[in-house]
Amino acid sequence: MSQSCRAIVAYQPSNKQPDFRLEDVSIRDIEPDECLVDIVATGVCHTDLGVASRPDSIYPRVLGHEGSGYIRKIGSKISLNLQEGDPVLLSIAFCNNCPSCQSGHPSYCYSAYALNFANPGRDTYQARSVGTEQDFVVAGGFFGQSSLGSLAIVKESCIVSVAGAVKSRSELQLFAPLGCGFQTGAGTVSKLGKAQPGDSVAIIGLGGVGLSAVMAARIIGCKHIVAVDRIHDRLALAKELGATDVIHTGKLDTASLAEAVRNATDGLGSSLTIDTTGVLSIIREALEMTSILGRMVLLGMSKESIDIDMTKFKLAGKTLLGSVQGDVIPSQYIAQMIEWYRAGRFPIDKLVRFYKPEDIGPALHDMGTGQTVKPIILW
Structure with missing residues (x-):
């Protein structure tokens, strides 16, 4: 039996600008391998905006993949030890059976695209057209959760129980982005990038992902x-969170970004370079600034190709990596981030601002102008 809820629905974009509307919708009943979650908060991620800006995407649809909430209903085939009312955080969907999942790399699941982006939940919601009073289907299933709504149907692999780890509803709201943006930045430094105290880390782009990377690098020392x-x-916030040096790209004058980073790292360059921008010109400089035997990690999304001087790259012994969720196991890494937060070492409260669902427009505006690092919608 369907239930009524509210959701922020993405419609066909105009001039590549997302069209989000808060709607009253009905959500279908769960399947045996799903749970129904009362969503209390949803972090807004640049991936949501990127998908909602594509004219060739599926519309109308509910996006959102940084959800937190309480279990309302549990499917009959769920194997996790869950009880109704348990607090949970939501992360990526994975199959749990392929070689990547079996070897502890669920972010690189062989079925990741199908489970997270290909939209198996086409009939998750229904809404009513104003004026015609006709019902129409709204797609769900984004990242196995579509959590930009007050209720979400969630795949088992997305669920991370935090029963006993959160102290209040307000804390659960704060933790919503741990399942994607914050774990991606921190995990890229500590897990995928394998940063050590002797490393020089350059982090380009200081959104929620980049600033989480800064905090993780400080924790490692x-x-x-x-x-x-x-x-x-x-840049000021990055300094407060542990950056030893900051570089304002608008004030480089004649020096290149690569040159500025080398100057800040004893002339050697960064042994771990992380790009969150996806901007090709910056990525080229990032490869240049990366030291001999250094690691360069791509986090930003882009369809452009990178030209590499193969001889120069080979002789320098550099490594080029692509990061998805920092290559972490969410159930383990989320627990680690909560421990860091409790110890005052991972102050994510400095990155977030809370908004009502009807203020999704201002939230996106503030995110675009840089006034807000990580908007969180409260349900």
């Missing part, structure tokens, strides 16, 4: 933590 952005307030 990296020798140099160089934060790069074009927004002064983001």
Whole structure:
């Protein structure tokens, strides 16, 4: 039996600008391998905006993949030890059976695209057209959760129980982005990038992902933590969170970004370079600034191709990696981030701002201008 709820529905974009509308919808009943979750908060991620900006995507649909809430109903085939009312955080969907999942790399699940993006939940919601009073289907299933709504149907693999680990509803709201943005940044440094105290880390782009990477590098005690952005307030926050050096890209004058990073790292360059921008010109500089035997990690999304001088790259012994969720196991890494937060070492409260669902427009505006690092919608 369907239930009524509210959801932020993405419609066909105009001039590549997302069209989000808060709607009253009905949500179908769960299947045996799903749970129904009362969503209390949803972090807004750039991936949501990127998908909602594509004219060739599926519309109308409910996006959202940084959800937190309480279990309302449990499917008959769920194997996790869950009880109704348990607090949960939501992360990526994975198959749990392929070689990647079996070897502890669920972020690189062989079925990741199908489970997270190909939209198996086409008939998750129904809404009513104003004026015609006709019902129409709204798609769900995004990242196995579509959590930009007050109720979400969630695949088992997405669920991370935090029963006993959260102290209140307000804390559960704060933790919503741990399942994607914050674990991606921190995990890229500590897990995928394998940063050590002797490393010089350069982090380009200081959104929620980049600033989480800064905090993780500080926790590890990296020798140099160089934060790069074009927004002064983001650079000031990075300094507060542990960056040893900051570079304002708008104030480089004649020096290149690569040169500025080398100057900040004893002339050697960064042994771990993380790009969150996806901008090809910046990625080229990021490869240049990466030291001999250094690791370069791509986090930003882009359809463009990178031209590499193969001889130069080979002789330098550099490594080029792509990061998905920092290559972490969410159930383990989320627990680690909560421990860091409790110890005052991972102050994610400095990155977030809370908004009502009807204020999705202002939230996106503030995110775009840099006024807000991580908007969180409260349900």
